Amino acid sequence: AAAQEVITIRAWTVGPDTPAFYRAENLITAAERLNHILEVVGADIRVEVDADFWTDEWDSFRRRVILASEEGDPDVVPDILVSSHLDIPVWSSSGWLAPLDDYVQTYWESTYQDFFPHLWESVSFEGKIWGVPQDIEVRMVFYRKDHLRALGWTEDEINDLARKVEEKEFLLADLQALAKEMQAAGLVDYPIVHRPTSGPDFFQFVVAYGGDYYDPETNKLVIDKAALEATLQFFADNVKDGLTPSGMTTWPWPAVHRAIAEEGTAGMQITGGMWFWAEWQRDFGIPEEDLWENLTWSLIPAGSEKGRPNQLGHPLAYMVTSPSHHKDLAFLLITLASEVDLNTRHSLEAAKLAIRRSQTAFPRFLESEYLAEAAKLVPHQIFTAAHPAAGRYATVLHEAIGGVETGALTPTQAVDLVIQRMTQAAGDDLIIR
């Protein structure tokens, strides 16, 4: 072969859940495919991907990106980033990202028209597209079927649960009642567990209680006092009734997973994520049959008549950095990595939803009963707010929940705390109602 120029494209991707490694791997495969094409057409350049897959914590990943971007050294800043769509408002307004509208347009016909349209909203900010959706998931409630059976539920009743939730026949209050039954029957240590760390999941309960947390019209965050208080009351009651451990926010993640998936010492995981399915198999070594045998799921039930059952999606996206010298190539790689087969293998491995319409017809995707089942929840999807202070909002809400669960705050006080902290963080970008 003639003298070839090798262009290295650097990509920083993040799990931190280890099964999500195809976020990086797909880029590498994309490069192989690209190189094959280049070879066939006799081009004298080759592409090499130097990919990074972060399994340390989210905050250290973000810190790394921020500090590298601020330093702006093109030798350090990667060409491609994979991160939460929530980072887009922040990073794009800092000028660290390149707008992608033109590129998306270029490959629209071949690729991007196939993406679920609502996903583009999550990667847009101030009228521009800053990212290519990489995956999306469902955040829902997991139930232990064995406990339901032990309470006398028939298989049909169990299978009907998801529908009942969807149609508001089963509300959060019913969930609490069910929890008390499990408790009374001595089936569990704690019938209700939830994620210990901060995350966007908790906004789902605000929606379940008929509230809102974001106003897309004005691009402002919303504090809905009534719904927020109802949400906090829900968590407070759970602890008061002994349904949730008061120190839930200090549990280590593995303990939560074990309790719900492995040992069944918990009855319900109300902030479940569909990708847990993959982690439970891969990291905890639980066979998929066992999971099917013992677990079922539903949307987050509505909390009140006004509220709605929902599930939350938190898309991750490929982004191209503004200092990159090879934005075209980078985007081309992203496009290739978003091919149906590649993204599907990611979906399968990491237990994520499809991002493309054609994926749902893709044979290997169809093979997965789990993905198919979970995908049924998609119509009820809500997203995290596309606002720079949205991350802060999630953190503050998590704090407030910790406050009421430990009894340090009453729900009313906790609402005040949220208002105070968010006023500080968001200033005018806040609607309180």
Next chain:
Amino acid sequence: MAQLKQEIAHLPRFSPERLRIEARKEQRKARLLTLFIYTFLIVASLPIILGYGWLVLNSFSETLAYGVLPKGWTIKNFRFLWELPSRYYPDLWRTTWNTLLLAVGMTIIMILVATPTAYVISRMKFPGRNMMLAMTLILHSFPGVTLLISLYYVLRSLGLLNSIVGVFLVKAGLMLPLGIWIMKGFFDNISWDVEMSGLVDGATRMQTLYKIILPQVKPGIAAMAIFSFINGWSEYIYVITFIQKKESWTLSSYVNSIIGDFQFIDYGLLSATALFYILPVLLFFIFTQKYLMTVTVGGTKG
């Protein structure tokens, strides 16, 4: 005198009977005390013994039943020694080398900086001497880690981002107060006569420092070296903050990455890596601990 004699006359006198009884009592007390002390040490050390025992068992077993009892012996947890956990990990040996570089670099800087400073504070007459020592204590009140962002700017302007050198300089800076106190303790203990002798023999003050004083504070330098080596070896936050390139990673980032967002629970691999990580410092310590046990913070005795 006579009065004194009278006074002591009525005190209990030397009596074989009393002696024998009391001796037995004392012996029992001594034995009880020894027993008590061993019990105390063992009970107090239980969390450490169990915790690290768990680590070791973990690293050699397939799984732990109930999270406690090891099942199925294996060395596969140590597979990271010859294969990468995934292709996204930097080479283990390179990482180890980086860690060594960081620890050794920091140790050397500490020795080069703390030793002369402590010498000046301990043994040279100049105005502001007390101030210097007070200042080292005050310096220690700077919460290094929360100055992270400022340090980032400093390193950036010095062009030391993304280099191990930058990290060990910062680390040495933060450990400086301790180093100065330790070394001062050792310098304080050197006889003035010996240093005076050096001067009279025709050495300059600088020559006495190199040829006479330094050879005598070797244990101090060793002790300080151990402290800084260990400190540098386990550094995490600065590495992860100031070094964005994975090629410059150190073992702590490696281990953190394996543990992940607390979601990863391959305790076997984790324990094996942790052991691999701890082992060198442990060996280092065992061979040098006699110096560590000579550390004083100086001042005149009593």
Next chain:
Amino acid sequence: MAAVVLKNITKAFGSVVAVDNISLEIPDGQVTALLGPSGCGKTTTLLMLAGIYQPTRGEIFFDEVMVNGIPPKLRNVGLVFQSYALYPHMTVFENIAFPLKLKKVPKDEIRQRVQDIAKVVQIDDLLQRKPAQISGGQQQRVALCRALVKNPDLLLLDEPLSNLDARLRIETRAEIKRIQQELGITTILVTHDQVEAVTMADQVAVMRNGVIQQYSSPEDLLLKPANMFVASFMGDPPMNLMEAELSSENGKSVFRCGSELKIPVPDAIAAALQSRRDREFILGVRPENLELLDEPHELAVPGTVFMVELLGRDKLVDFRFGEVALRALVPADVAVSQGEKKWIRPQAHRIHLFGKADRQAVPLAG
């Protein structure tokens, strides 16, 4: 008070034998000195008596009670260290009061007793100071008070005077002696200073390399040294010692010392040696037992003054006979100067002889 007996005591530290099979009987109420050069095992012996070291072999008795294995706190001994070992963080008062405090003596009584004993050694006005603020001599007295205040059965003094200057040494010597006599405490004094041993003790044990060389009254040490080591160790300036071969010259017995010195043998000695087979000895005579005569004398040796050294109120006059040196001590007012010729006469009954091989004293009549 207690009589102390050591029976075949040996103390080894690893392979170093510090004290080697010594036996001693220390009478009740008297002062006994352990005298010997540095490293001979004195302190080790003392610490065994105090109960700090356990003997490797042998037994120690206090008044017929075997005390091996009995901890120091029960032995009721008072111990004064060479370095005094005053607790630097306590005042003089607290230092002295410490043993009483540990015995739970009532506060008032403690105050009384400390003041009484402090008055005896005249440190009652220093009670509030810290050890660092008083002089060496005063520290020494504090240490003594601390040892005495609990009315010990046995008082152990480890080189108690070595840190003091000449003047203070003399005063303190008298002080200790007086207190000891008044209280009648059995006292063991460790020292490497022969003057101290001789002036303070009722009997002296001379040690060397962990072995007792001689145990006798101070006078006997000087006048009847049991062996050459004792002879050379005792006396200041040291005894003149030289190899001497008994031979006869012009019908008279002489000691040939080296090539140039021939010392006439007094008749009594010649008689005493008659029965012995060996002819080679070590001859010893103390400088103060050499008389300098201006005229010849039958038992005198002629010599030229090599050097004169003034030692306070005495003069040390040095003669050289080839490789052999003879030093004589004479009062400072005796006129003698370098180069002068003198006749040197050893006092007959002050001549010492030691076997050349075994270095043990040769018994001479008288």
Next chain:
Amino acid sequence: MAAVVLKNITKAFGSVVAVDNISLEIPDGQVTALLGPSGCGKTTTLLMLAGIYQPTRGEIFFDEVMVNGIPPKLRNVGLVFQSYALYPHMTVFENIAFPLKLKKVPKDEIRQRVQDIAKVVQIDDLLQRKPAQISGGQQQRVALCRALVKNPDLLLLDEPLSNLDARLRIETRAEIKRIQQELGITTILVTHDQVEAVTMADQVAVMRNGVIQQYSSPEDLLLKPANMFVASFMGDPPMNLMEAELSSENGKSVFRCGSELKIPVPDAIAAALQSRRDREFILGVRPENLELLDEPHELAVPGTVFMVELLGRDKLVDFRFGEVALRALVPADVAVSQGEKKWIRPQAHRIHLFGKADRQAVPLAG
């Protein structure tokens, strides 16, 4: 070699005046002793001469060159510390070679010179040992070698003998003296031991509280003490000192000392005192200048023996007159025992008188 002059030297550490305005002329090639009790400023003076301390005021001259401010390395002095201050990490050889190494003397020459000097003090077989592996006496000699090897112009010895035992002290004293004489080095010897000062030095400066009390030959210190401090400091056992009031009894002059002692005044002294107005003095007489007579004598005082103490070859005889004590030193073979009655006669020309107020010697004819 150098003659050394100190001109109005004062050294203060903060508020502590360690050396107070002293002036001394130290002759070339001789031994001069600085003698005084602990803390009197001897070491401070020495360290100023070595250049380690800077005088607060005053000037130091070496051979008429002002050396204030000249660093130690340029002064070419040899200094032996009381603690020896050997470099613990170097062998004996390296210790001795150190000054030469700093002077960049060629290696071969260093080896030669070290070996030569080591041979002189007989430590040539210890050269490969570390200081911790040799005895105190040997260390002392190493320190001496180190000071001498560079041929210093001035040799400073800070209490060089105080760590040695009696026997070694005597030997080393002679050794140093011999070396000093051989090399003719100007030597300053700091000591608190009067015997050391008197035997080794050509002249002695007695210090107290940073002030020089007397600077004279050793004999004069003993025979003509300039003031009461010198009188009491010199001599062993110490001089008898007591308050004395000159009065007359039965037409004869007597010194009334306390209520019970009256010492007849020899005529010469009475004459010398005639011209003085003050009648109250401190009277001093050394124990060895008191004669004990069995019969009454015109100039003698009767007394009963209170205590007798054997000091080696002398006896110290203690008399008490009320609160006043008189001690006499007599040869050990003088028969005298407790309770005996004796007549005590001070040697007339050995009586010392000091002003009661200023404590300075009162000049007596002769």
Next chain:
Amino acid sequence: MKRRGYGMIVLLLLPALLIILAFYVVPAVLTGTMSLTNMDHRLSWNFVGLDNYKAMLQDTILSRVFWNTLLYVFGTLLCFNVTFGLLLALATSYIAERQAERTSMFFRALWLLPRFTPPIVYGVIWLWILDPTRNGLLNGILNFFGGRPVSWISEYPMPVIILTNGVIGASFGMILFYSAITSISKEYTWAAEVDGAGWLQRIRYVTLPLIRWPLMFVTAYQTLSLLTSYEYILIITGGGPFYRTTVWSLYAYNEAFGGYYASYRFGYATALTLVLVLISMVASIIYWRVFRFREMMSEPKIEVI
């Protein structure tokens, strides 16, 4: 002469001065400046005057954090870093004195182990011990005896962080105290024995007073170390539940970097940091005075340079 002398002092101090300048003075000034901005993730310097300090006054969490800090610092200090460190030193020196030098060394090495362990691994060990389910050591044992699992971290958050930090902190005191104890002249020990003191009395009246410098130094030094430390708390409790274990430095860290979605309130965080620096500086000055550390400086005896 004089000038040349000071030249040497400057030369010897130069490295330290440079390091102090670069890594203390400049960052401190930067931090001070930053605290006057509303700097966030964009890392832009918008000056807002004293807003951050005003916000601090309104921060209702801060008083809780302040008391947490006091409790944590002095709790850890008094229970572990000083007291427990001292107990370990006494116990190991007692053993060493009785010819069990190796056993003594074993225990000392054991207690230094946590210090050698990367924080994250150490954290994981404790998370295992304290796991709220039966998989943890403590709950496993409880379970064995038929007890219900206890959520240790949420039920006893403060004791947990004091314990976990203390186990590491104790070794620092242990080393310093141990070497101080073993360097006490044997004669004091013997004198005390002869005077009739038992082991405890010897400790009380002789050993403790003689190691007062190390005791005071460790107290002062570790107070400052604890004031600025948060790493282990972050790993083990994350500051929770609901701020019950959030100490000042952790609070500042969290405001800057912490959380699933970090807050990146650098302006506010640096203002918090600066207040912490002030608090620590006041503490160090108080210690300097009260413990009279000045007396640890003996006057140098050599006047030439």
